[in-house]
Amino acid sequence: MSTQTEPKLVTQIDFARAGQITPQMKEVADREHRDPEYIRERVADGRIAIPANIVHIKKGMRAFGVGEGLSTKVNVNLGISGDKADAAEEWKKVKIAEDFGADAIMDLSNSGKTRQFRQQLIDETPLMVGTVPMYDAIGYMEKPLVNLTKDDLFEVVRAHAEDGVDFMTIHCGINKSVTKTFKETGRLMNIVSRGGSLLFGWMEVTGNENPFYEYFDELLEICHEYDVTISLGDSCRPGCLYDSNDATETAEMIELGKLCKRAWAAGVQVMVEGPGHMALDEIAANMKLQKRLCHNAPFYVLGPLVTDIGVGYDHITAAIGGAISASSGADFLCYVTPAEHLCLPNAQDVLDGLMATKIAAHAADIAKKVPHARDMDDKMGQARRKLDWDAMWKCALDPVTGKKRYEESPAATEGTCTMCGKMCAVRTVNKVFEGTTIDLGMED
């Protein structure tokens, strides 16, 4: 008889490896039209993550799968900043994210006491919740950046885990070796990741190794306790086309790949974050390289923005890159709003950014042949053929905006819209097939 105690199963990856299908795996399978065993297998080897903190599960969150063979997920960033702390406006953004089909909300609050907003968000939203503890560290510990200790930083991570955060962006890959490459090879835009820049500054001033890298095993213990998925931050993502796919970005990606294996060995789910700014023709290769170096871990991508000069319209530059990246292997898109590079987004920016990213994700899912991805498009085709406007709103990604625009400009001819009016091609061809009079040019 064995006297050894069986290890406690806590995380989705623990259960998957033990051959057990959790309610969350079943929920993901149902929503994605996949067999539960398909999900379990891929959670077990890290190709799918189900970011679901055990605290948030108890509060009734929905389970979302991120990774191979699943629909592309979309994240909305929000949260108060030091310059603009209007909690009511942030709650409006939460409502938009929930109503218009986001899968995740990242609370990037970075000023003052952020815990109350975070806890309320986790209490109320069924969507995945992500955070970047590094943004919160200065306010939480009430200390200047350079005085923060490793224990301070880990205390912030533990607080977020206890609150029920499902995934945390932690910039573990920017170690002394990567910063050496960065300083030796140089970049046009240096480091543009907020968390990455804070850690780089901390490392340079203190002379210490990145504590999230040096004490990675300790970080894994906290994440395992609550089943927090680590989203390995890309501190060295390119901030302009000139820097994309350079030595620094690639050096960090190699480190992230090594950390993926260590996380999985410790029973911790992991995703990897990616660029950034990148020319259209480089994106597919970058996705393939990331999947290769990071052992098929789910890839969470910001954009990429395919040009640096779309200021004011960066939800479009990012959606173009998002469609290419997701159709080439990215699994999770972080939205970008028209306010990118300019200011904290308002509620309208959030809607515009979310819809642009949803369109990119959906277009990619059709190209990737995600099961049933095209169903609504085919229904929309049928509704349009019949000029059935109510059916069209049911298929639309944003029925509110579509219906509002249609009703603001009433057509003179029933069933058509003011684009072509009586010359509506659909109406004319319908009349041909119905054998009814084509009444063009027969106006009173």
Ligand code: SF4
């Ligand atoms: S009027 Fe023109 S745009 Fe409007 S439904 Fe008919 S064909 Fe389409």
